Amino acid sequence: MSLGSVPLKYKISIDRDQCMKCMRCVDNCSYGVYRIEDDKILIDSRRCTACHRCISMCPRDAISLQEKPVDYRSHPLWTAQAREDIINQARTGKIILAGMGNAMDYPIIFDRLVLDACQVTNPSIDPLREPMELRTYLGKKPAKLEFTKSDKGDIELKTELSPNLKLDTPLMIGHMSYGAISLNAQLSLAKAVAKTGTFMGTGEGGMHESLYPYQSNMIVQVASGRFGVDINYLERGAAIEIKIGQGAKPGIGGHLPGEKVCSDVSCTRMIPLGSDAISPAPHHDIYSIEDLAQLVRSLKEATEWKKPIFVKIAAVHNVAAIAAGIARSSADAVVIDGFRGGTGAAPKVFRDNVGIPIEAAIAAVDKKLNDQGIRNEVSVIASGGIRNSADLAKSIALGADAVYIGTASLIALGCRVCGNCYRGLCPWGIATQQPDLVNRIDTDVGSQHVANLIHAWTLELSELMGAAGINSIESLRGNRERLRGYMLDEGMLKVLNVDPVGA
């Protein structure tokens, strides 16, 4: 007996009166929705992923797309998604793979937090005429500074400072590996961070040669698979990040399917062509905080203590205690990736159900580190679902030093969050290694868009700070007074350490 097929997810139609038969839609859709027969464009809507490539390239605005053209009998428990997943698994017996971030309808805490502004007694600051200090240093800060006075009377700093990363804005681009995304996508991001005085992560796939010119703006990643990791790679990075976990799939490893391991990816990752690139769930030399400390120190020792070492973990319920352990492992920054974090591929059940929101995680970590008197031992970087400058400002007010953005930077490159990254056919040239698709990204234009985004958010952040009477990012960090909770329950307000509106 056949289960038949699930109804169409999307329906594409062409307004034939508008269409001029330029065939751009046919050329642009890498999923094969369009084909030509007898000079007529035929449509197979079943293949559509709603990536919007054809729609954005149609010169006549002739294409329209409808979501869920066929209704199911409505039911509050057995949603269309629940039913489709069951049909899919009943047919295949396999784990459902999904792309991008958590697609469940959980309440978004950021949207229930409001920022404060000054009025009469404590006037706001106009960033047009007052300097706003957004410079951010990531790494350990000394608890106090000691000086010595030389015989000649010169004052010299006696305290030995740990290496820090210097950012012009508290906003970086998170780790998306070569393999998961294309080289042109990585290059666009790299040029953008170099332009805007910030950093991006290489992801766990090593560093391709063409990124070397931007290496001083790159954070190299060491994941359990150790792909592309050798001493040259470690020395290239401005900082090194140990990836323990990821918000989209806490507790499990990574896996780049062999189809995506083309010759360039294989040589950057230093693995055979076409073999699966498997990052096991744990690092097999880390089974405790003491082992983590060993890897942190090992990386420091290998690079002669010149680089800050970050440790990235997924936001899970015990995140505050883990972060405190990381702070004691001699790491310089802890990266917390919330459950909205994106990914090229994750088992759907993990993406949608495992982990906790970044807002709660950051607040809990900030509180724990402060309570233990070790907040200065480590910087805190928030990531996972940061959508705009308000999320950025709120993250900092909750206790982050800086944020990583991932999906937002890809949207600036054209991504329409269609969630099919794992198929390797991304029509925008982002999550693909197919040369014709990769070439769709002009890295100069792409980098300008990403740089514009960073610049725009930085401007907005200055305005938000000015409105709150704050002229230095340091004064916003962990500043719960500038936040109020709206329609959040008492328990959540307590975790966030934020008062409700009106209080």
Place this chain on the structure above:
Amino acid sequence: MTIDAKGMHYTPLNKMIRQAVASGVREIVIDNVLGQRFIANGLRSNVRITINGVPGGDLGMFMSGPECIVHGDSEHAPGNTMDNGTIVIHGSAGDAVAHSMRGGRVFVRGDIGYRGGIHMKEYDQKRPVLAVGGTTHAFLGEYMAGGIIIVLGIGHEVAVKDRGIGSGIHGGEIILRGDIEDRLLGVGARKVIFTEDDLNRLSPLITEFCERIEVDPSQFLDTNYTRIIPASSRPFAGKYTWE
């Protein structure tokens, strides 16, 4: 040049090694090593370092080129993510020996702990080798993506009697002296016959290893081995379906 490491912290010790290498020294002897970690980490050179004592964890991690000879045991993960060079341990070593090693060779005369050769990988001309004279604990060659592991089992009834050999292996090969019970193989690992061709191919390596650990190679130059290889280079290819 000789360094007395007695009571010395690892950072100054490594600094001395680096300085010596930078000034052109090609032979270093370190005496009284007792648990100093990270010796020769990330070191690029063709220097030969003789270690008298017991080095701590991550000996030669990220190392690219040197030869480290250890007269004593070693703590865990010697050769971790090593790029090139040789580590010879004349005693036994701890867990995760040669973890993610990408090139070079780690020779251990005695036994090693758990997860030996885990996630070893190869690329292009780089084909790392882990050779063990004694035996190993569980999860030998787990997630192995390339390279060669050889275990001779000297002084033991069978070369390896712990489970999980080659679980998730998707590249490379594991060569064990004698026969191995099927139940000890991990998921994705497959046993094949060790042929004359294999012997011809591996004889130089077996000979060199035996000479390095000072045992007579002739007793090991036969086909009395089990060869374990991946069932597939794409172990997870059939596990997923699309959303």
